[in-house]
Amino acid sequence: MTSRPPRPRERGIPEATVARLPVYLRTLQALQDRGTLTVSSEDLASAAGVNSAKLRKDLSHLGSYGTRGVGYEVRYLVYQISRELGLTQDWAVAIVGIGNLGRALANYGGFGTRGFRIAALLDADPAMVGRRVASLDVGHIDTLEAVVRDKGVSIGVITTPAASAQAVATRFVGAGVSSILNFAPVVLNVPDGVDVRKVDLSIELQILAFHAQRRNGDEGHGAEPAGLELT
Amino acid sequence: MTSRPPRPRERGIPEATVARLPVYLRTLQALQDRGTLTVSSEDLASAAGVNSAKLRKDLSHLGSYGTRGVGYEVRYLVYQISRELGLTQDWAVAIVGIGNLGRALANYGGFGTRGFRIAALLDADPAMVGRRVASLDVGHIDTLEAVVRDKGVSIGVITTPAASAQAVATRFVGAGVSSILNFAPVVLNVPDGVDVRKVDLSIELQILAFHAQRRNGDEGHGAEPAGLELT
DNA sequence: ACGCGCTTGTGAAAGCACGCACAAAGTGGG
DNA sequence: CCCACTTTGTGCGTGCTTTCACAAGCGCGT
The missing domain is CATH 1.10.10.10 (Winged helix-like DNA-binding domain superfamily/Winged helix DNA-binding domain)
Known part of the structure; x- marks a missing residue:
């Protein structure tokens, strides 16, 4: 060695x-x-x-x-x-928040490309729980801890509305998950040692808009409507 | 001055x-x-x-x-x-590729939060064209140039399969769109002056996996299965 | 009117990241 | 066997980012 x-x-x-x-x-x-x-x-x-x-x-x-x-x-x-990336081992992923985006991710084939396996789908809405999405039964959020333990989940994906994201993140952390991929538009607060990455569509668009505006000479709309100070 | x-x-x-x-x-x-x-x-x-x-x-x-x-x-x-970000003006966005992800984005309310308006949805699949998604009729990809011109689209979002992404990007650029948000897992080739941002779920997961592996002491699975050299 | 406490704005230093340019190292032809 | 050619690996200079630390500025209470 x-x-x-x-x-x-x-x-x-x-x-x-x-x-x-x-x-x-x-x-x-x-x-x-x-x-x-x-x-x-x-x-x-x-x-x-x-x-x-x-x-x-x-x-x-x-x-x-x-x-x-x-x-x-x-x-x-x-x-x-x-x-080096750790793709020679298997990573069990749990997705919380089975709305449009959560379903899209669950069905996204490219996920399992290398080493990633969707092990569970969870939602808080009773109407969603029990439905079958991407060959998996949607479970209730209350079973999060049990699911993490039983399925050996090590990566949590959050696709809930912004208001619920922090609570889900906290539960993930409490359950021992220390890798979180967050799609909700909020800053998550987690203890040291927990790795959070965020994917934020709205932020990307805003960055594009900034550069586009700059390219267009920035002028447009005659440099702030003089008098609209908002003081 | x-x-x-x-x-x-x-x-x-x-x-x-x-x-x-x-x-x-x-x-x-x-x-x-x-x-x-x-x-x-x-x-x-x-x-x-x-x-x-x-x-x-x-x-x-x-x-x-x-x-x-x-x-x-x-x-x-x-x-x-x-x-400063250019959100005081309106940005018309076109989404190409109305699969699971495209639909999720189209229905994602947070998009229009500030200044962004989904102006068109396009797809190559005849079975999808004409269907109504998020209060918009899905158009055919062949109308891209016309849509960009008529609707004043300035930001293009690509949610097609990887194989089609480059072609769509090229058409966007040809139509005068110089801000592109790419969800397809490919590196887009565009001329100077065009701004491409990418959102790649798979890459984010891999980065998480890297850090998770490192946290776990890296060992696990007994350091590469000695003999699996692949030479 | 004055001083005290709080908060901004910014030099300066340290740390990263990028890209050039080149020595080191390997290949293949004669 | 040697030489010309190709391509890697990296030392080094440059510029961007982050963070510290503090002077300058502002409001409030007395």
Whole structure:
């Protein structure tokens, strides 16, 4: 166990790198499906939409898996990135809030692509509980703790209205879930050690609007309607 | 024009700040709904989940809208951030790909919260075209250019399968749309000047998995099954 | 009118992230 | 066997982000 001189992967991969690894992985899998055996950093970077130096530096954090003069072996790299991301094991996911978005996620095939398995769907609405969505019976939110325990849920997805999100997050944490993906438009308050990532459609649109406005010269509407100070 | 000593807002708000402004805005609106009139950077920062110094620096990029010793006037700040983000004008959004996710977005009320209006839904499937979703008739993808022109669409949302996303993006760009929100799991190739933001559920899960694995000591499953080298 | 307490706005320092450019290392042809 | 060519891995400079710490400013009570 301590006999490997090159020290494969350091503890401490930059966050920015971690965020790009899934993109590389997906790109590599597309290449693999097309039968490509090896790929240069230049080609992979261009397919993944990043700078080639950045890609090489990112990969160097996992160890030296390339061959100078040749490139990277696609198959091997897919394996290494998968392992680094923890996709070689199975992750049980529970979705709370089976509204439009929750149902869309439950039915979204791409979820299970690698290692993720939807283990439970929960909702607070009695009218929804018991219905069958994506081959699963919707359970009641009150069973959250039991479901987390029995199904070994380690990732919680919140697709409830904003008002209920914090309560659900707190219950998830209490039940031992320390990875949460939040689609509700609220800032979740969780203890240290719990990892929350948010996906917020409205925020993305607002960022787009900001840049669009800037591109359009910003003017439009004659720079604030002088007098509308709102004091 | 050169007579203002304090120079209100510089052209060039850091990207990191822009990404946080929507969060501040939402937090402020919640405070406003609760009847709060003024708020200190400390309180607002804590509600928004950021460091108070960061919040003050962010707001300082829009100008000096606070009062020392008191804090920020909620109502005024809401207005200033809205204006900066371009939410005082109306943005027409077109959604292409009316599958589970597209329908969920179309029905998602929070969309129209501020300035965003869903102007059109398009799909390639003849069986979907003509159906009524969220009070709109689904149009055929072939009418994209006409719809963009006639409805004044300036933001395109792509919720198609990965295979079709690039083609849709290209058509959006050709039709003059230069803000795209992409939910399909592919890297879009667009010319300079076009702003693409991506929302990728699968990537978020993978990032969560990475951190979860790291928390769990990484071990689990006895460090790679020795012999599964894949060379 | 004055001073005290509170809060903003911002220099300055530390930490990250990015991308260039190049040495090191491998391949293949002659 | 050697040389020319390709491609990786990385040292280094640059710019952006975050955080600290504090002076300047404002309101209130006396």
